[in-house]
Amino acid sequence: MKREKKADLLQGTLDMLILKAVSLGPLHGYGIIQRIHQMSGEMLQVEQGSLYPALYRIEQKGWVTSQWEVNETGRRAKFYSITRAGASQLEAEEASWDRLVLAIAKVRQAT
Amino acid sequence: MKREKKADLLQGTLDMLILKAVSLGPLHGYGIIQRIHQMSGEMLQVEQGSLYPALYRIEQKGWVTSQWEVNETGRRAKFYSITRAGASQLEAEEASWDRLVLAIAKVRQAT
């Protein structure tokens, strides 16, 4: 089983992406994947095996809440909504991301 | 043992930082930590327990070579030099990083 080294997105960024996607309005898991894919201009592809554990994790931390509903096509799906705590977590992660991007930019511009 | 959630830098960025630091000239492990710290404007702090395994990994992949030398203060230290393969790996990782930063920026600007 040759493990191709993957790492599409870096560890730690997924929570931020999910929170961002959900912050635009309640959404179910499958839709979150699509929304992130679309928002990123088809650059980011979140795997289901990454998403569902992440959603569980995030819900445990109180950043989102979930409830089963029926979507517009008549299928049942678990809709996630962002909480107040989730919104501030999103802010914090975005700020942290900005700091990291800045720091790495500094390293890269060094001669 | 309460594990404080850390994750100073994201997984996957360390190799790039090390390669960048070494690309400016041969350097030993301890110095790499200091150089990254300094280049980042004191924002990034690489732990020794992260660095040395990473260096071993990177050397195995042929991206750096090492040899014991004596530095200007008379201490023996293992100096790492970047290889041709390491240089192109650095380029690839920087390009990949740019793509990720761009993709996440797109997600974040979505309304």
Place this chain on the structure above:
DNA sequence: CAGCACACCTTGACATCCTAGGCATCCCTT
């Protein structure tokens, strides 16, 4: 009715990172 998209979930493997140690040398201060 076969196949695909939708929608959920779990398991196991894996890489990477951090904490927390250990070891040795040199220099500075007390």
Place this chain on the structure above:
DNA sequence: AAGGGATGCCTAGGATGTCAAGGTGTGCTG
């Protein structure tokens, strides 16, 4: 002279997050 701190290397163990690969079921469409 002793002690501590900085320099310099390393390892072991555990925590985490992601991915590949599987499984389940429903509804639509050709």
